[in-house]
Amino acid sequence: MTSVDKQQPDPEPQVTSWSGWDAPSERWLLSGFPRDGRERAVLLELAARIVFPTVIVFSLYLLFAGHDRPGGGFSGGLVASQAFVLRYLAGGRMDDSARVSMRPPVLIGLGLAIAVVTGFLPLLFGGTVLESEILKFAVPVLGEIKLVTSIFLDIGVYLLIVGAVLDLLRTLGSGIEADAAAAEREGMR
Amino acid sequence: MPLLALVALHLLGAILLPTVAVRNTRAAFLVAAVLPAVGFGWIVMRLPAVLGGQPIDETLAWAPRLGLEFSFRLDPLAVVMGLLVTGIGALVLVYSAYYFGRGSGDARRSAPLLLAFAGAMLGLVLVDDLIALYVFWELTTICSFLLVGQAGISRESRRAALQALLLTTLGGLAMLLGFVVLGETAGTYRISELLAAPPSGPPVVVAGVLTLVGAFTKSAQIPFHNWLPAAMVAPTPISAYLHAASMVKAGVFLIARLGPIFVGVAAWTVPSVVLGLLTMIVCGWRALREYDLKKLLAYGTVSQLGFLVVLQGAETYVTIVAGLTMLLAHGLFKATLFLVVGIIDHQTGTRDVRELSGLGKRMPVLATIAGLAAASMAGVPPMLGFVGKEAAFEAFTEGGPLDQVVGVGLLVGSVFTVAYSLRLMWGAFATKPGIDATEASSPTWWLTIPALVPALFGLVLGPASPLVDSLVGPYAARFDVDDPTYYLALWHGFNLPLLYSLIALVGGILVHRSTTRLIEARESYPENPDFLNAQRGYERIMALLERTAVAVTGRTQAGSLPTYVGIILLTVLAIPGVALLAGAEIPTDAPLWHHPLQVPLAIAVLVAVVGVVRAQRRLTAVLMVGFIGYGIGGLFIVDGGPDLALAQFLVETLTLVAFVFVLRRLPIRFSQSDTASRVLRGQKMLVAVAGGVFVAAAAMIFSSARQAPPVASQEFIARAEDGAGATNIVNAILVDFRAFDTVGEIAVLSVAATGVASLIIASRFERRREAIRRKPASDDITDPADAVPEPKVTPYEQEVRE
Numbered sequence: 001m002t003s004v005d006k007q008q009p010d011p012e013p014q015v016t017s018w019s020g021w022d023a024p025s026e027r028w029l030l031s032g033f034p035r036d037g038r039e040r041a042v043l044l045e046l047a048a049r050i051v052f053p054t055v056i057v058f059s060l061y062l063l064f065a066g067h068d069r070p071g072g073g074f075s076g077g078l079v080a081s082q083a084f085v086l087r088y089l090a091g092g093r094m095d096d097s098a099r100v101s102m103r104p105p106v107l108i109g110l111g112l113a114i115a116v117v118t119g120f121l122p123l124l125f126g127g128t129v130l131e132s133e134i135l136k137f138a139v140p141v142l143g144e145i146k147l148v149t150s151i152f153l154d155i156g157v158y159l160l161i162v163g164a165v166l167d168l169l170r171t172l173g174s175g176i177e178a179d180a181a182a183a184e185r186e187g188m189r
Numbered sequence: 190m191p192l193l194a195l196v197a198l199h200l201l202g203a204i205l206l207p208t209v210a211v212r213n214t215r216a217a218f219l220v221a222a223v224l225p226a227v228g229f230g231w232i233v234m235r236l237p238a239v240l241g242g243q244p245i246d247e248t249l250a251w252a253p254r255l256g257l258e259f260s261f262r263l264d265p266l267a268v269v270m271g272l273l274v275t276g277i278g279a280l281v282l283v284y285s286a287y288y289f290g291r292g293s294g295d296a297r298r299s300a301p302l303l304l305a306f307a308g309a310m311l312g313l314v315l316v317d318d319l320i321a322l323y324v325f326w327e328l329t330t331i332c333s334f335l336l337v338g339q340a341g342i343s344r345e346s347r348r349a350a351l352q353a354l355l356l357t358t359l360g361g362l363a364m365l366l367g368f369v370v371l372g373e374t375a376g377t378y379r380i381s382e383l384l385a386a387p388p389s390g391p392p393v394v395v396a397g398v399l400t401l402v403g404a405f406t407k408s409a410q411i412p413f414h415n416w417l418p419a420a421m422v423a424p425t426p427i428s429a430y431l432h433a434a435s436m437v438k439a440g441v442f443l444i445a446r447l448g449p450i451f452v453g454v455a456a457w458t459v460p461s462v463v464l465g466l467l468t469m470i471v472c473g474w475r476a477l478r479e480y481d482l483k484k485l486l487a488y489g490t491v492s493q494l495g496f497l498v499v500l501q502g503a504e505t506y507v508t509i510v511a512g513l514t515m516l517l518a519h520g521l522f523k524a525t526l527f528l529v530v531g532i533i534d535h536q537t538g539t540r541d542v543r544e545l546s547g548l549g550k551r552m553p554v555l556a557t558i559a560g561l562a563a564a565s566m567a568g569v570p571p572m573l574g575f576v577g578k579e580a581a582f583e584a585f586t587e588g589g590p591l592d593q594v595v596g597v598g599l600l601v602g603s604v605f606t607v608a609y610s611l612r613l614m615w616g617a618f619a620t621k622p623g624i625d626a627t628e629a630s631s632p633t634w635w636l637t638i639p640a641l642v643p644a645l646f647g648l649v650l651g652p653a654s655p656l657v658d659s660l661v662g663p664y665a666a667r668f669d670v671d672d673p674t675y676y677l678a679l680w681h682g683f684n685l686p687l688l689y690s691l692i693a694l695v696g697g698i699l700v701h702r703s704t705t706r707l708i709e710a711r712e713s714y715p716e717n718p719d720f721l722n723a724q725r726g727y728e729r730i731m732a733l734l735e736r737t738a739v740a741v742t743g744r745t746q747a748g749s750l751p752t753y754v755g756i757i758l759l760t761v762l763a764i765p766g767v768a769l770l771a772g773a774e775i776p777t778d779a780p781l782w783h784h785p786l787q788v789p790l791a792i793a794v795l796v797a798v799v800g801v802v803r804a805q806r807r808l809t810a811v812l813m814v815g816f817i818g819y820g821i822g823g824l825f826i827v828d829g830g831p832d833l834a835l836a837q838f839l840v841e842t843l844t845l846v847a848f849v850f851v852l853r854r855l856p857i858r859f860s861q862s863d864t865a866s867r868v869l870r871g872q873k874m875l876v877a878v879a880g881g882v883f884v885a886a887a888a889m890i891f892s893s894a895r896q897a898p899p900v901a902s903q904e905f906i907a908r909a910e911d912g913a914g915a916t917n918i919v920n921a922i923l924v925d926f927r928a929f930d931t932v933g934e935i936a937v938l939s940v941a942a943t944g945v946a947s948l949i950i951a952s953r954f955e956r957r958r959e960a961i962r963r964k965p966a967s968d969d970i971t972d973p974a975d976a977v978p979e980p981k982v983t984p985y986e987q988e989v990r991e
Contacts, residue, residue: 067915070831072923078839085846104946108939115932130928134914148914150924153931160935164942165843171949172850179953180854186960 041090048090055083063158064151073154077161084162088169104170107163115156118149192247192261192315195228199308206301214296218286221304225278228311232263232271239268240663246317246381262317262381265663269513270314270442273520274435277643278307281430284528284639288426288535295339295424303430306332310435314442319368319378323361326407329436330357336431337423349419352727356416357406364403364443371396371450380446384667387450397457400447405460408440408494411468415723418487425531428483433490433523438516441494444501445512449667452504461502466598468495473605477704482530482540482617486523489566489609493519496602499595500581506670511580513661514677517650518565518573521643525562526613528640529555533617535636536629542616547626549618554637556618558644565647567610567697568603568690573650573657575690576677578603582686583675600689607697612704654678751873758880766883769890776893786827794820805859807852815845832919 059080066072122131132150139145202224210217235245244264251257263271282303289296309328316322330353338350372378374396375388387393404410409417420432431437444461451457469492476488497519500512532555533548534540549556565574585596620626650657654677661677681687700707747753782788797816804810818841825834905926909918913925923931 066917066920066924068917070835070917070919072832072917072920074923075832075835075839078836078843082839082842082846085843089846105943108942112935112939115935119928119932130925130932132913132925132928146914150913150915150928153924153928154920157931157935160939164938167942167946168847168850171946172847175949175953176850176854179956182957182960 044090048086052083052087055086056080059083059158063154066154067148067151073157074161076154077158078165080158081162081165084166084169088173092174104163104167107166108160109163111156111158111160111163113156114159115153118152118156190247190249190261191231192245192263193249193259195231196261196308196312196315199224199228199304199311203301203305203308206304207297210297210300214289214292214300215286217300218282218289218296218303221300221307222279222282222286224304225275225282225307225311229272229275229279232268232275235263236268236660239263240265240659242663244381251321256378257320258318259321260317260379260381261315263315264381265660266442266445266513267314269517269660269664270438271311273438273517274307274310274314277430277434277520277524278303278310280524280639280642281426281434281528282307284429284531284636285424285426287633287635288531289424298339299336299424299427302332302336303427306336306431306436310439313439317380319372319380319383322380323365323368326364326403326439327358327361329431329439330354330361330407333357333420333431333436336427337420339423343422346422349416349422353416353420355731356413356727360403360406360413363399367396367399367401367403370399383447384449387452393451394454394456397451397454398460400443401457401460404440404443405464405498406440407443408437408498409468409491410440410464410495410498411471412723412726414468414472414491415727417491418484419724421481421483421487425483425527425534428487429524429527429531432487433527434520437490437494438497438520441497441501441512441516444498445509445516445664448501448504448509452668458502458504462499462595465495465498465500465502466595466602468492469499469602470495470598470605473602473609476609477605477612477700478708480542480616482533482542482545482613483527485542485609485613485616486526486530489606489613490519490523492602492606492609493523493566496581496599496606499599500584503584503595504668505584506665506668507580507584507675509665509668510658510661510675510677511577511584513664514573514577514580514654514657517657517661518577518647521647521650522562522565522572522574525558525640525644525647526566528636529559529562530617532632532636532640533629536632537627539627542612544624545617545621545627546624547620548629550620551626551629552618552631555632555640556614558637558641559617560614561644561648563610563614565644565651567607568693570690571648571651571679573647573654576651576654576657576679578693579681579686579690580675580677582689583681583684586685586689596689600693603689603693604696604700607693608700608704611697611701615701652679755873755876758876762876762879762883765887766879769883769887773890773894775886775890779889779893784827787824790820790823790827794824806857807855807859808849808857810859811845811848811852814848815841818844832917 059076061076062071062079063073063076064071066076119130122128122133127133130150130153132148135147135149136144137147202221206217206221209220239245244262247261249259251259282300285296285299285303289299306329309325309332313322313325313329316325334350334354337353338346341347341350368378370392371383371388374390374392375383375386377383406413409415417432417437421428423432448457471492472488472495473492476485476492479485479488493515497512497515500508500515530540533545536552537545537548539545561572565572568575568578581599582596585592585599658677782791794817797813797820801810801813801817804813819838822834822837822841825831825837905918905922908926909915909921913921915921915925
């Protein structure tokens with residue numbers, strides 16, 4: 001898969017002398033490969049910079065709140081992935097953009113692995129598959145914290161959903177975009 | 190658990206062996222040879238106890254709730270076959286170390302596979318459970334497929350491997366069916382229990398016939414015999430081990446193993462005897478026509494397997510004694526002969542009778558070894574083959590007229606056996622006029638010794654036949670003892686069997702002398718009619734299968750999304766819909782709404798539905814569908830399902846985004862072809878409305894059918910807090926109560942996501958290549974084929990192109 005991505009003729013980001021001045025200093029906020037000037041929407045970019053981290057935090061809240069309130073790994077993962085969708089829509093393609101870049105298939109596999117491995121873990125302690133344990137411990141400032149081990153299954157689901165959506169963005173999103181750009185260039189030639 | 194450990198060690202060794210094989214293939218083969226050798230030694234040590242009536246039993250629970258277990262049992266029959274499998278296995282592995290080119294790909298592949306095969310075969314022999322037997326049975330088939338196919342480079346090897354696989358798994362499936370029938374009838378799948386208390390009645394007859402199909406395909410009986418000569422494309426040590434000494438005997442072994450259950454069942458005995466006899470004679474005759482030494486041996490093997498099937502199928506004390514003796518003898522002489530042919534091929538580069546000449550003088554040792562084995566095959570005293578054949582003749586010369594007929598049939602088969610044994614020796618070693626003496630360097634002792642050992646065994650065990658008698662006797666005693674005074678021996682006095690043996694030898698020599706003329710005479714006749722040609726028949730059936738598959742796929746996979754959806758909806762209407770109409774009561778007391786907010790939401794959804802149907806632009810339609818989704822989500826909120834609503838909103842948003850991604854590259858408006866055909870449009874509308882009505886009605890009727898709060902839900906509610914540590918019951922269900930489902934679903938999701946992504950990337954890659962090939966034409970951006978991201982959307986493509 002990676003090789004395919006690399007073979008695409010990259011649509012050169014339209015570098016002009018002043019193009020870099022508005023790039024975010026924190027690269028994870030936007031991809032750093034801005035769209036063509038005619039396609040950019042400043043308001044959307046600005047909104048994305050503000051909203052992206054907020055939504056990610058919210059998705060984590062959903063993930064952990066799932067036990068007692070609406071939410072859970074599935075919803076959390078969908079929310080997080082929609083933050084990435086927004087980031088893609090505003091900021092352009094996302095390949096290799098983040099500091100910590102992880103290929104979507106890896107993310108999917110990681111999620112599935114976490115879910116399955118933690119599912120089998122109770123067997124080591126004489127439990128049954130996918131059995132969950134409620135752990136309670138006291139933390140000085142926060143008070144008593146309740147940790148249910150089934151959260152790991154939820155974390156797996158979360159990662160897997162994010163991975164699946166990133167895969168979608170990579171293929172249907174930037175993939176089609178790159179195709180279109182390539183076709184356009186060939187047409188102009 | 191020594192038996193289990195023995196089998197497991199083989200399989201484990203096969204897994205670890207590639208690490209050795211990568212570095213040094215010769216070492217890999219030699220390391221692999223240790224395990225069968227150890228197994229051989231261990232079985233030899235247990236011989237007195239087992240033959241004295243104390244079989245070794247072992248049981249390991251596999252899936253106890255399903256009643257599946259691995260039971261192993263070393264009994265007198267398993268001992269005979271086990272010695273053959275382990276002994277020949279060790280020899281062949283040593284031979285292979287020096288046969289294969291060092292470090293060649295074939296060697297790297299074959300070493301672990303041969304060991305795995307040895308393990309599977311040993312498991313097949315030792316196992317005491319029908320289902321586990323089937324598992325090992327198919328494992329040997331898979332090993333055979335891989336070993337015959339090797340790198341899969343040549344078309345011939347691929348075809349041969351596939352033919353062997355298809356035929357033997359076909360038989361294997363029939364056999365599995367037979368096993369199930371047998372096991373369910375008897376209430377147990379343990380072979381030892383089945384043997385102790387054989388079931389009876391018509392199901393047993395069915396089970397017997399089905400099991401025989403498996404045995405016949407594996408042991409290459411007519412009409413399934415063709416895969417075995419074809420499988421000779423495999424490297425010779427593999428042919429020697431799999432397709433002569435062990436795997437093809439699995440069928441014979443199975444007939445012997447399950448024989449006591451089917452004593453007196455004509456459907457078991459008659460096909461075995463008739464087809465076995467036919468196979469023995471026809472393939473013995475075929476062997477005379479071959480010029481390739483290996484093909485000659487292959488047909489000889491098939492012929493001998495027919496002989497063995499007759500003996501095992503006849504099911505009397507003497508035939509079983511004869512059968513097991515021949516089983517042993519055949520394993521020994523056929524292994525030697527294959528290995529010798531392998532050496533000839535290795536040293537001279539050919540196995541063609543018409544090119545070899547004068548090898549007997551050049552390689553006297555090899556010729557002697559081959560001579561010993563061929564003598565055993567031909568039934569020359571004092572070889573083991575002679576002792577076995579005498580016993581076989583004895584069994585069929587004493588009974589009624591039918592037995593006599595079979596006896597004469599065996600005699601005819603034996604004449605051919607002698608003839609092709611001579612042909613083999615003549616073909617390989619004789620000095621032929623008109624052919625230059627073949628150049629050959631003498632082989633290394635490492636190749637010669639493995640060929641020598643079984644030949645010597647064949648020679649020694651003939652005079653030592655009381656030993657063989659005590660080996661095969663205990664199992665044969667399970668059968669009708671028609672002649673308890675019979676014992677294996679070289680000399681029974683002047684009697685009919687001895688006469689038969691003489692006739693076979695003399696007849697064989699005569700046939701061999703006139704082979705050339707016989708072949709010429711045969712070739713002046715017209716060819717066999719097609720329906721008698723098994724290979725042609727196999728090819729016909731395969732072609733028919735492929736054509737049918739193409740036709741069915743072509744009809745059912747129309748590649749049109751509307752058709753698929755239509756078929757699904759019609760099926761829903763036809764089956765559950767009719768059931769609903771027939772049996773359901775429509776609730777009369779249902780309120781129009783539970784909550785006033787439902788009314789505006791429902792109206793909004795309905796309006797959006799109309800909007801979707803009337804939309805001209807794709808984007809409009811997609812937005813409307815999204816709107817419907819949000820409306821449904823709103824209904825969830827009103828009904829008090831925040832989790833569901835949240836998921837609904839999120840999924841809807843994501844779907845919308847995905848749609849828009851794809852829509853970027855599709856024409857803005859729907860194509861007009863749909864509106865053109867009013868009839869089609871009407872039909873679609875009808876199906877859609879009927880589907881919708883059904884779903885709505887079903888939802889109402891099913892939800893009203895519930896009389897009391899569901900028990901499961903109450904349990905979930907009661908246990909969520911303490912059991913799962915969650916007050917959100919939906920989440921408790923997802924990650925705890927039904928966590929298994931969740932894991933399954935995410936596994937499906939990951940496969941689907943990866944699959945879709947791969948398809949898109951692959952299709953783009955393909956298009957890119959195409960674009961490079963036809964540069965000038967690649968600029969039409971509007972070509973929908975460029976935009977089609979996944980097969981699901983292909984109908985669009987078609988629509989647009991219209």
